[in-house]
Amino acid sequence: MEHKEAVDLENKGNDTMARLAVCAVIAVGVVYGAEKLCEGKNYPLWEKYGPWLKTNKVQAIAVIAAALYGLSLAFWPDALPGVAAKPPEDDGFTPCP
Helix, strand or coil: CHHHHHHHHHHHHHHHHHHHHHHHHHHHHHHHHHHHHHCCCCCHHHHHHHHHHHHCHHHHHHHHHHHHHHHHHHHCCCCCCCCCCCCCCCCCCCCCC
């Protein structure tokens, strides 16, 4: 039974890494796409944050990837389909009535 639990944890770790990688790729696309699409236009947000984004691309990608990761967890919880959560083991404790 321990082998099955280890495989489940490994799969969950792979799912988490895949989710994070997808969020990072989307964040890179957003940063470079925003730079290409918004350059030269007089959008108020771009006028305010565009220069920062150009000089701090790595930080911008990290912030956007973190936000996307959080949103992905909110909309699609990190659970394996078909795997029920294990109930806590009985340690002999019973709460007072």
